[in-house]
Amino acid sequence: MFLESLSLSQFRNFPSAVITPGKTVNIISGANGSGKTSLIEAIYCLGFGRSFRPGTYRQLIRNDESQFTVFARVTEQDGRKHQVGYQRNTTGEVQLRIDHAKEKRFSALARLVPVQLMTPESIELVLGGPKVRRQFIDWGVFHVEHSFYSDWVGFSKLLKQRNSLLKMKRFHQEHQYWDEKFSEFGERIHQHRTKYIEAFLPVLKQRLVSFLPDYEFDFYLRSGWDKEIRLCDALVKHREQDLRYGHSTVGPHKAELKILANGEEVKNLLSRGQLKLLVAALKLVQGEYLQQQTGVQCIYLVDDITAELDSVSQEKFCGALVASNSQVFVSAINGDDVHAQLKTKDTKMFHVEHGTVKEQ
Numbered sequence: 001m002f003l004e005s006l007s008l009s010q011f012r013n014f015p016s017a018v019i020t021p022g023k024t025v026n027i028i029s030g031a032n033g034s035g036k037t038s039l040i041e042a043i044y045c046l047g048f049g050r051s052f053r054p055g056t057y058r059q060l061i062r063n064d065e066s067q068f069t070v071f072a073r074v075t076e077q078d079g080r081k082h083q084v085g086y087q088r089n090t091t092g093e094v095q096l097r098i099d100h101a102k103e104k105r106f107s108a109l110a111r112l113v114p115v116q117l118m119t120p121e122s123i124e125l126v127l128g129g130p131k132v133r134r135q136f137i138d139w140g141v142f143h144v145e146h147s148f149y150s151d152w153v154g155f156s157k158l159l160k161q162r163n164s165l166l167k168m169k170r171f172h173q174e175h176q177y178w179d180e181k182f183s184e185f186g187e188r189i190h191q192h193r194t195k196y197i198e199a200f201l202p203v204l205k206q207r208l209v210s211f212l213p214d215y216e217f218d219f220y221l222r223s224g225w226d227k228e229i230r231l232c233d234a235l236v237k238h239r240e241q242d243l244r245y246g247h248s249t250v251g252p253h254k255a256e257l258k259i260l261a262n263g264e265e266v267k268n269l270l271s272r273g274q275l276k277l278l279v280a281a282l283k284l285v286q287g288e289y290l291q292q293q294t295g296v297q298c299i300y301l302v303d304d305i306t307a308e309l310d311s312v313s314q315e316k317f318c319g320a321l322v323a324s325n326s327q328v329f330v331s332a333i334n335g336d337d338v339h340a341q342l343k344t345k346d347t348k349m350f351h352v353e354h355g356t357v358k359e360q
């Protein structure tokens with residue numbers, strides 16, 4: 001996939017802006033506070049339906065305005081073209097459109113705009129709690145295995161219902177029905193994740209040999225319940241605990257991806273720069289794996305990533321980014337510096353100034 005055009009209206013500090021990006025590397029330069037991250041954020045919103053920055057959706061709407069719109073023309077690898085639009089107003093009302101028709105599900109937009117984001121905060125993927133790593137895996141499974149989404153939606157509803165019963169201590173009468181459904185969906189989610197991780201890891205390990213050759217990496221996917229037993233049995237085992245806490249303490253919503261380097265937790269062993277390189281590898285390879293499995297190329301959004309990377313690491317990362325042959329948006333204060341780092345002529349340069357953007 002790649003964006004042929006991107007239009008913003010009343011988004012952050014942009015009253016309106018239109019760009020026609022190139023199919024590969026796009027560099028977005030500008031001073032602090034000019035709007036580089038906002039441009040990247042607008043693309044991310046098409047792929048995730050929300051921002052990656054803290055705050056509410058209201059902050060995405062330009063001050064004193066009533067709604068923002070992000071619109072893009074997208075081309076699939078086989079040449080099929082689509083138009084996607086996302087609008088949100090101050091009361092929270094959302095309007096999604098695909099090819100002029102109203103669309104209710106963000107997931108439909110997400111399929112057409114598969115984005116991978118790399119920012120300095122992406123290091124949370126290895127430093128943060130299990131939720132970020134679950135989201136990482138689920139992004140991959142969602143784009144590779146289309147039946148995952150309905151299982152995931154089904155499980156999320158069941159989890160909510162089960163938790164509200166547990167909270168009201170009404171679980172005793174109805175537990176059998178909920179536990180059966182919960183286990184059925186929960187086991188399927190774990191199977192999807194396991195299948196994905198088993199196939200994804202060899203590709204990742206290969207990349208890590210070149211990115212971080214001094215370490216031997218191991219990855220373990222924990223299901224979210226006791227090893228060696230089925231989820232339905234784990235639910236019985238933990239029922240008293242669930243009633244005491246008022247929520248479901250076991251299930252795929254508690255899954256974790258453990259990442260070890262030379263047998264140690266990566267966050268205890270690797271430096272910040274090395275952790276960044278590990279995260280870069282995880283995200284790059286997730287895109288590569290998506291292409292390998294489905295032929296779909298993702299769009300990489302890179303906000304100020306090379307900070308804290310030494311020249312050798314920068315070279316490895318930039319080389320892999322360019323070699324992916326995917327559409328890439330890179331933001332930087334000085335566009336020429338990034339252009340030199342990326343070492344490719346096939347680049348479009350955009351300059352952002354006070355919420356306006358011009359192709360250079």
Ligand SMILES: Nc1ncnc2c1ncn2[C@@H]1O[C@H](COP(=O)(O)OP(=O)(O)OP(=O)(O)O)[C@@H](O)[C@H]1O
Nearest residue numbers: 012013031032033034035036037038059061062063
């Ligand atoms: N809702 C809004 N309405 C108007 N302006 C906003 C809104 N939200 C943020 N801004 C402003 O938009 C500007 C652009 O922010 P952005 O983070 O995109 O800049 P940047 O170019 O990435 O800066 P830096 O290089 O410092 O990271 C900031 O000055 C910010 O105060």
